[in-house]
Amino acid sequence: MVNFEGGRIEMKNEMKNTEAILVVPGKMEIEESQIPDPKDDEVLIKVEYVGVCGSDVHGFESGPFIPPLDPNQKIGLGHECAGEVVGIGTKVTKFKIGDRVCIEPGVPCGKCRFCLEGKYNICPDVDFLATQPNYKGALTNYICHPESFTYKLPDNMNTMEGALVEPAAVGMHAAMSAGVKPGKKIIILGSGCIGLMTLQACKVMGATEIVVVDVLPKRLEMAKKLGAMEVVNGMEDDTEVKCKEILGNLGADIVFETAGSQVTAKQTPLLVMRGGKIMIVGTIPGATPIDFLKINREVTIQTVFRYANRYPATIEAISSGRIDVKSMVTNIYDYKDVQKAFEDSVNCKKDIIKSVIKIN
Numbered sequence: 001m002v003n004f005e006g007g008r009i010e011m012k013n014e015m016k017n018t019e020a021i022l023v024v025p026g027k028m029e030i031e032e033s034q035i036p037d038p039k040d041d042e043v044l045i046k047v048e049y050v051g052v053c054g055s056d057v058h059g060f061e062s063g064p065f066i067p068p069l070d071p072n073q074k075i076g077l078g079h080e081c082a083g084e085v086v087g088i089g090t091k092v093t094k095f096k097i098g099d100r101v102c103i104e105p106g107v108p109c110g111k112c113r114f115c116l117e118g119k120y121n122i123c124p125d126v127d128f129l130a131t132q133p134n135y136k137g138a139l140t141n142y143i144c145h146p147e148s149f150t151y152k153l154p155d156n157m158n159t160m161e162g163a164l165v166e167p168a169a170v171g172m173h174a175a176m177s178a179g180v181k182p183g184k185k186i187i188i189l190g191s192g193c194i195g196l197m198t199l200q201a202c203k204v205m206g207a208t209e210i211v212v213v214d215v216l217p218k219r220l221e222m223a224k225k226l227g228a229m230e231v232v233n234g235m236e237d238d239t240e241v242k243c244k245e246i247l248g249n250l251g252a253d254i255v256f257e258t259a260g261s262q263v264t265a266k267q268t269p270l271l272v273m274r275g276g277k278i279m280i281v282g283t284i285p286g287a288t289p290i291d292f293l294k295i296n297r298e299v300t301i302q303t304v305f306r307y308a309n310r311y312p313a314t315i316e317a318i319s320s321g322r323i324d325v326k327s328m329v330t331n332i333y334d335y336k337d338v339q340k341a342f343e344d345s346v347n348c349k350k351d352i353i354k355s356v357i358k359i360n
Contacts, residue, residue: 015035015142016035016141017032017034017035017140017141017142018030018140018141019074019141020076020077020078020140022059022063022075025062026060026061027339028077028338028339028342030336030338033140035142036143038088038089038092039089040089040090041091041146041147042089042092042144042145043088043089043092043101043150044086044142045081046083046084046085046142047081047142047359048163048359049082049162049356050078050138050139051080051081051163051166051355051357052078052080052341052342052355052357053079053166053167053193055079056077056079056342057345059130060077060342060346064130064131066132075130076136077138078129079105079129079137080105080138080163080356081102081129081143081163082153082161082163082165083100083159083359083360085097085098085099086142091147094150100153100157100158100162101151101162102153102165102166102311102315103143104166104169104311105130106120106121106123106126106129106306107126107128107145107146108120108125109125109126120308139359140359151315153315154319157315160326160329160356164318164329164354165311168200168318169306169307169310169314170304171197171281172201172307172310172323173306173307174198174201175198176201176205177304178277178302180207180254181206185209185247185251186209186252186253187212187251187255188223188255188256188258189267190214190258190260190282191212191219191258192219192353193328194282195212195219195258195259196328196353197323197325198256198281199223199226200227200322201323204317204323210227210229211232211243211246211247211252212224212231213231213232216349218351220233222327229246230246232246239267239271240267240271250273251271252271253277254276254279255268255278257278257280257281257284258281258282260282260284260285261284262284262285262288265288266290269290270294272295272299275298277301277302278301279304280302280304325354328354329355329356330351330354331344331355332357332358333357333358334358337357338357341355
């Protein structure tokens with residue numbers, strides 16, 4: 001399929017590339033594009049699966065969080081990606097053609113203070129798929145990516161699981177940054193994909209007393225299946241009263257907000273115990289009033305942004321069966337049905353936990 005000679009790749013005629021482009025908010029179209037030529041430190045990947053993230057759905061509905069300066073800039077979507085290596089640059093040493101891989105979609109500058117401190121996820125010049133500066137999405141047949149942010153999948157992991165390493169790494173980063181360990185009492189507000197990944201990451205870290213709160217029964221059922229000690233339907237019960245009935249009047253050691261909602265963010269001070277931690281994982285729009293009088297007993301409020309240095313641990317947790325990403329996939333779409341995949345994500349939220357798009 002690929003001839004690799006002297007660091008260059010000679011493409012066979014049967015190799016063709018397309019990419020799904022956001023023409024206007026609410027409308028995706030698949031159009032032909034050039035197969036990218038990998039740089040010396042890059043691999044060329046034949047994409048097999050791409051997960052649909054909440055940020056992708058927001059982009060589909062409203063356009064990118066940060067619009068491009070050029071109104072003619074093409075907008076791609078998708079960043080949860082895995083596939084097969086079909087070409088390698090001259091300086092690549094970790095991979096060979098045929099390897100199954102997943103990618104960490106944010107490529108930092110590697111030179112700024114944050115990168116040098118190991119916090120490359122908050123690099124101000126990070127090049128993250130489907131956002132600035134180039135808005136290149138993973139919804140394409142072939143993509144190039146740096147070797148250093150590409151990871152080989154274990155033999156017992158398929159590429160659909162590989163695509164879901166990315167959201168699982170968000171949950172792992174949240175749990176590890178919060179200091180989850182055995183004996184900690186946990187409340188997770190929101191049981192969408194990130195909430196469920198955070199739940200499983202907390203279990204990997206040894207926590208067992210975990211309460212998950214949501215308003216959608218299907219998501220709460222999944223939370224229970226994936227190991228929540230108890231679940232609470234916020235539409236049917238008073239969240240504070242019910243959680244404290246379960247965990248005790250002191251509340252939780254750690255409260256994760258994963259829903260990205262002002263409503264749940266305002267609940268966090270009511271649920272955390274003295275000396276505990278509020279971990280904001282969700283992307284919450286607008287200003288959220290916080291009653292600091294309720295948390296002035298040495299409560300820590302912390303935010304997390306994506307992940308850094310979490311892919312190896314996340315891949316191991318999935319490979320070993322301690323994180324189950326396959327059960328979370330409720331909808332699989334063919335690439336040609338990308339428009340329907342996004343429309344369903346907007347219109348059928350109560351029925352979808354996680355959607356993936358099969359590219360090849």
